[in-house]
Amino acid sequence: MGVGTPIVPGQQAPLLFSSPAGRVSRGGSRLRRLREARGITREAAGYAIRASESKISRMELGRVSFKTRDVEDLLTLYGITDRQERSSLLLLAKEANVAGWWHSYSDVLPTWFPTYVGLEGAASLIRAYEVQFVHGLLQTAEYARAVVRRGMRDAADEDVERRVALRLERQKHLVAENAPEFHVVLDEAALRRPYGDREVMRGQLRHLVEMSERPNIRLQVMPFRFGGHSGESGAFTILGFPESDLSDVVYLEQLTSALYLDKREDVAQYERVLDELMRDGPGPEESRDLLRGLLQLQ
Structure with a gap:
């Protein structure tokens, strides 16, 4: 991902990010920062959730919704063990999957x-x-x-x-x-x-x-x-x-x-x-x- 990607089916966010698409983008950005802070490649992250590097890229860029299991596995990989922080990110992922109008x-x-x-x-x-x-x-x-x-x-x-x-x-x-x-x-x-x-x-x-x-x-x-x-x-x-x-x-x-x-x-x-x-x-x-x-x- 990063050049051009075909569109395929498939703490609370602030007011300006109240839309599902906004929450997906915000959640993906937070996951990217956590991965980079640990020095983990997209390929390794994809392997951890039984997916491709391109899926990690799409998740981080807010192009796909989140599966709870994938987010949980990524948080574990990134060393996020604090219950409150995990709950916050999982809630954001859950809300991001709510269908828009x-x-x-x-x-x-x-x-x-x-x-x-x-x-x-x-x-x-x-x-x-x-x-x-x-x-x-x-x-x-x-x-x-x-x-x-x-x-x-x-x-x-x-x-x-x-x-x-x-x-x-x-x-x-x-x-x-x-x-x-x-x-x-x-x-x-x-x-x-x-x-x-x-x-x-x-x-x-x-x-x-x-x-x-x-x-x-x-x-x-x-x-x-x-x-x-x-x-x-x-x-x-x-x-x-x-x-x-x-x-x-x-x-x-x-x-x-x-x-x-x-x-x-x-x-x-x-x-x-x-x-x-x-x-x-x-x-x-x-x-x-x-x-x-x-x-x-x-």
Whole structure:
């Protein structure tokens, strides 16, 4: 683990880590620190729980839930004998396995997506670049419905509506009391490519203008007139978490799976791309004017 990993099925935490995904990340980080303090390799830790080195990596990076037996065996291997400390870590592992609200939508989601939704909900900073369509956190219900129908032509109406409902539920994170910072660059193509009819697009553009005025949202548009730019690799999202020892994660969505990039040098490259996009393109005020101009053309 450490380059890109396909998403496969399968003391109390503070308020910002109240989500199951946040607790998994926090628990994995604590296990990693204990292992490193003892100088034990991931391979040796994996052997102790009858698993592979890659499973230890996924556990420490918060990509999989915890089995109580595995955590108990690892704590023993790491020399953690204090009853209170063991109980604290086992409780954290148990709470991390509690299903998040999004699992009620699992019947209409690909197996690799719930993991992202959980981490998105635990993030304190979300940075993204989109080129094909408006980022899901900023879509109106009508626009989201058109996007889902375009991607799932044979889906039943009920399944479409449940996917739209999930998207709208995710958006509540942006307006909650402890809302994350959201920095997003939208390529002009995402704003000109129609999903739905004219009124749907007008409603979407108006919504973007309104959301761009929120204090926790920085929305910029990369216009066609700029020509080629650093976002040539396509859309991506960078998730940052409130605990300093949890690494940022780059999320790349593919047709049948998803990738996380968590090596520092990989994350840094995507951060540089987003920094360049934000620096080279119009700022938030001018981008808002661009949105208003596009709205007048609809």
